[in-house]
Amino acid sequence: MNKYLAELIGTFWLVLGGCGSAVLAAGIPDLGIAFAGVALAFGLTVVTMAYAIGHISGCHLNPAVTIGLWAGGRHEAKEVVPYIIAQVIGGIIAGGVLYVIATGKAGADIGGFATNGYGDYSPMGYGMTAALVTEIVLTAVFLFVIMGATDGRAPAGFAPLAIGLCLTLIHLISIPVTNTSVNPARSTGVAVFVGDAAISQLWLFWVAPIIGGIIGAIIYKAVAGKE
16 A cells, blocks of 8 residues: 555656646746746656655556556556556646646636647647657657666666656657657546546547557567566
């Protein structure tokens, strides 16, 4: 149970910190943190939680990471579903907290509420194919980095930094395309408070990251050989 609570809390922090920076701080005229700030915020949530709970649960914070690590032989099958449930619950709780904050201002308009999307709901109008390719490829790279950084042969103690910086770079690349998911729990946590198109497009932000996570883990196993 400690592992699942750690995953819930960690995913809560990822969604609150990452999506919160996008909803509350990115659009402030002259003072906003813009895309680069949001990208850094997501990376920082992973770095901070990796050091806080990595020794408890492994700090997955992401169903695609959990499934990818299982595919890569790093996670027990019996713990996949409980991890995913904890992550989704943490994401939704964070989305609820963020919704309360974002609507607490007179005349508040939450806009897209940091949801992910394609077509008319892509920040720069990218279509479904571009969104699929982006989410699959970048999640695959993310899992490749996670597998490598946490390999027993890698330099000890630096995995959280490598993984957090990788997530920052992923956001710098893909925020204009899909608003960056690579994490079904992150996408679900805010989509449920927007509804409509955010929910109707949510399938892509489950399917693509999971496919990408499995691909990335398998490629790492093929490249790295025996630990």
